[in-house]
Amino acid sequence: MARMAWFKKERKPRTSERVKLEIPADAWEKCDECGHIDIKERFVRALNVCPNCGHHRRISAQEYIDFLVDEGSWHELDAGLKSVDPLKFESYPERLKLAVKKAGPLEAIRTGYARLHGMPVDLGVMDFNFMGGSMGSVVGEKIARLARRSIDKRIPLIIVSASGGARMQEGVLSLMQMAKTSGVLAEQAFWGIPFVSILTNPTTGGVSASYAMQGDVILAEPGAVIGFAGPRVIKQTIGQDLPAGFQTAEFLLEHGMVDAVVPRSELRDTTAQLLRHMAGRRPAEAAD
Amino acid sequence: MATHTLDFERPLLEIERQIEELKKMGGAGGDGASRSSDLAPLEKQLAELRAEIYRKLTPMQRVQVARHPKRPYPLDYIRLVFTDFVELHGDRLFGDDPAIVGGWARLDGQTVMIIGTQKGRDTKENLRRNFGMAHPEGYRKALRLMQLAEKFHSPVLTLIDIAGAHPGLGAEERGQAGAIARNLIEMAALRTPLIATVTGEGGSGGALAIGMADRVLMLENSVYSVISPEGCAAILWKDATQKERAAEALKLTAQDQLTLGVIDEIIPEPTGGAHADAEAAAEILAEALKRHLRELMKLRTAKLLKRREEKYLSIGAFTEK
Ligand SMILES: [Zn+2]
Numbered sequence: 001m002a003r004m005a006w007f008k009k010e011r012k013p014r015t016s017e018r019v020k021l022e023i024p025a026d027a028w029e030k031c032d033e034c035g036h037i038d039i040k041e042r043f044v045r046a047l048n049v050c051p052n053c054g055h056h057r058r059i060s061a062q063e064y065i066d067f068l069v070d071e072g073s074w075h076e077l078d079a080g081l082k083s084v085d086p087l088k089f090e091s092y093p094e095r096l097k098l099a100v101k102k103a104g105p106l107e108a109i110r111t112g113y114a115r116l117h118g119m120p121v122d123l124g125v126m127d128f129n130f131m132g133g134s135m136g137s138v139v140g141e142k143i144a145r146l147a148r149r150s151i152d153k154r155i156p157l158i159i160v161s162a163s164g165g166a167r168m169q170e171g172v173l174s175l176m177q178m179a180k181t182s183g184v185l186a187e188q189a190f191w192g193i194p195f196v197s198i199l200t201n202p203t204t205g206g207v208s209a210s211y212a213m214q215g216d217v218i219l220a221e222p223g224a225v226i227g228f229a230g231p232r233v234i235k236q237t238i239g240q241d242l243p244a245g246f247q248t249a250e251f252l253l254e255h256g257m258v259d260a261v262v263p264r265s266e267l268r269d270t271t272a273q274l275l276r277h278m279a280g281r282r283p284a285e286a287a288d
Numbered sequence: 289m290a291t292h293t294l295d296f297e298r299p300l301l302e303i304e305r306q307i308e309e310l311k312k313m314g315g316a317g318g319d320g321a322s323r324s325s326d327l328a329p330l331e332k333q334l335a336e337l338r339a340e341i342y343r344k345l346t347p348m349q350r351v352q353v354a355r356h357p358k359r360p361y362p363l364d365y366i367r368l369v370f371t372d373f374v375e376l377h378g379d380r381l382f383g384d385d386p387a388i389v390g391g392w393a394r395l396d397g398q399t400v401m402i403i404g405t406q407k408g409r410d411t412k413e414n415l416r417r418n419f420g421m422a423h424p425e426g427y428r429k430a431l432r433l434m435q436l437a438e439k440f441h442s443p444v445l446t447l448i449d450i451a452g453a454h455p456g457l458g459a460e461e462r463g464q465a466g467a468i469a470r471n472l473i474e475m476a477a478l479r480t481p482l483i484a485t486v487t488g489e490g491g492s493g494g495a496l497a498i499g500m501a502d503r504v505l506m507l508e509n510s511v512y513s514v515i516s517p518e519g520c521a522a523i524l525w526k527d528a529t530q531k532e533r534a535a536e537a538l539k540l541t542a543q544d545q546l547t548l549g550v551i552d553e554i555i556p557e558p559t560g561g562a563h564a565d566a567e568a569a570a571e572i573l574a575e576a577l578k579r580h581l582r583e584l585m586k587l588r589t590a591k592l593l594k595r596r597e598e599k600y601l602s603i604g605a606f607t608e609k
Contacts, residue, residue: 078608080608080609081606081607081608082606082607082608082609083606084605084606084607086548086605087537087538087539089537089538089539090537137604137605137606138604138606140603140604141604141606144601166492166514166515168514168515168520168523168524168538170514170605171513171514171538171539171540171544171548172490172512172513172514172539172540172544172545172548172550173548173550173603173604173605174514175492175493175496175512175514176496176550176600176603176604177603177604178468178472178493178496179472179476179496179499179500179600179603180600180601180603180604182469182472182473182475182476182500182600183476183500183596183597183600183601184597184601185473185476186473186474186476186477186597187476187477187597189473189477190477204465205493206492206493206514208465208469209464209465209466209468209469209472209493209497210468210469210472211469212465212469213465213466213469213470214469214470214472214473226465227460227464227465228453228455228459228460228464228465228468228493229453229454229455229456229459229460229464230455233455233519234455234456234457234460237455237456238456238457242457243457246457246460247460252463255461255462255463256463257463257465257466
């Protein structure tokens with residue numbers, strides 16, 4: 001026993017473990033990517049980017065809204081839009097209820113207007129927690145209305161995507177939301193109103209094959225999986241493992257498919273800078 | 289023929305066999321009059337049974353008909369419906385995708401741009417055409433041809449029969465998502481009439497990539513779906529053999545799309561499906577295309593574009609509180 005105590009005493013605890021004794025267990029978080037353990041507070045302050053390896057964790061639509069736009073400037077739009085079950089698809093209503101419980105009642109995208117560096121913007125942010133960010137009729141309608149507002153008020157549009165693709169439970173209606181949003185965005189492009197598309201992990205399927213890839217400028221978060229076919233389907237089709245880094249934001253940058261890979265901490269300023277360029281405005285200082 | 293008979297078509301085989309036998313006997317020197325009097329009721333029975341079977345197809349059987357290896361493909365319709373076809377190749381960027389064909393042709397005395405997805409008839413052709421599953425260069429070729437049509441004020445007609453966009457390394461490397469997205473936003477603004485017809489499989493994004501149009505038509509036994517029944521079953525129930533259940537749930541038939549407001553018209557097929565009589569199928573298709581084309585050609589471009597945008601804006605189902 002004494003011998004054990006001696007060993008214990010001699011063993012030099014790592015800093016984190018010592019602190020652990022003083023901080024409650026739920027105040028700690030671990031990075032899924034590198035295993036780094038840190039105080040939750042530090043993850044939060046870094047916008048849920050691992051302080052050690054830079055891995056971007058998935059965050060909610062609300063969290064994007066919080067750090068992207070000027071404080072107190074957010075006004076939610078079309079919060080009353082709700083999905084129905086047009087195909088009478090088995091267990092869709094139950095899945096919707098679960099999604100609302102998990103992610104809130106605002107569907108797989110939240111839309112609204114706000115200010116960014118003082119500039120008025122229309123912003124849509126998808127929420128992967130709501131049925132995998134799947135695009136159904138509500139997502140299509142919210143984007144269409146937001147883009148319409150953007151055209152009518154001559155306000156730049158920003159869409160943050162996070163989606164596995166079209167919502168199977170709404171069948172071809174969900175597929176057609178790709179065409180629906182493209183229709184309004186084509187008109188928006190015609191009027192020369194800037195559209196910045198921000199791709200987060202993951203952006204695949206029908207969303208990547210429509211508005212997400214139609215931005216005047218397309219930014220992607222580091223490490224985000226972006227592509228049309230999902231990695232699992234491709235793997236199954238070709239019958240071999242996918243090359244390392246396949247379909248990541250960096251892979252798309254290398255192949256010329258996105259404009260830039262931008263860390264979460266820089267998204268706000270980079271987007272503002274881009275909008276100033278596209279609107280022909282002067283740099284930040286001059287725009288208060 | 290027998291090798292391509294679908295399981296639900298099997299009852300027809302027996303009658304067909306009897307008819308064949310009677311004909312053979314007749315040919316071998318039988319009594320001509322009694323032969324035709326024997327033949328007539330059998331042929332009537334065959335036609336009635338075929339009509340009966342095709343009237344009651346389940347959604348998955350509809351998928352089987354849409355995938356029938358003898359079903360006319362876009363190049364067949366191009367040959368049967370149009371004249372003066374000149375095929376154009378290549379996207380001018382990377383290559384030529386044989387899974388998408390297109391070129392100038394004439395219909396109803398008018399030059400049109402016709403674009404279709406193309407499956408192969410045999411293994412060799414299927415390898416060349418990648419089973420009709422397009423790559424980004426295919427969608428980019430299609431867009432190039434559409435813009436060519438726009439430049440010379442020709443309407444664009446597309447014929448769709450595609451299982452889906454190709455899920456592979458090269459397709460992703462070359463920006464499959466971006467290529468489809470680009471087609472959609474360009475088709476939305478294309479300053480010439482667009483008519484899309486699903487002739488076989490309307491496979492998700494791969495189909496929509498040449499399927500956004502002023503008029504969207506579907507052949508009676510074609511299907512349109514956001515995902516294949518097999519894929520849907522694998523995701524929802526981790527079991528691809530549940531495809532009947534998935535096909536039912538996905539509402540993928542032409543009638544479903546008409547009910548949901550996704551398409552404008554169903555084009556009837558000859559009894560027994562388009563593969564039973566390609567010429568007859570082509571004739572009905574030609575009539576429908578001409579009719580829609582005449583209507584669209586009357587519209588001024590601004591009105592055409594406005595209606596196109598409104599048409600798609602109206603698609604979707606939701607409530608608002
Ligand atoms: Zn980490």
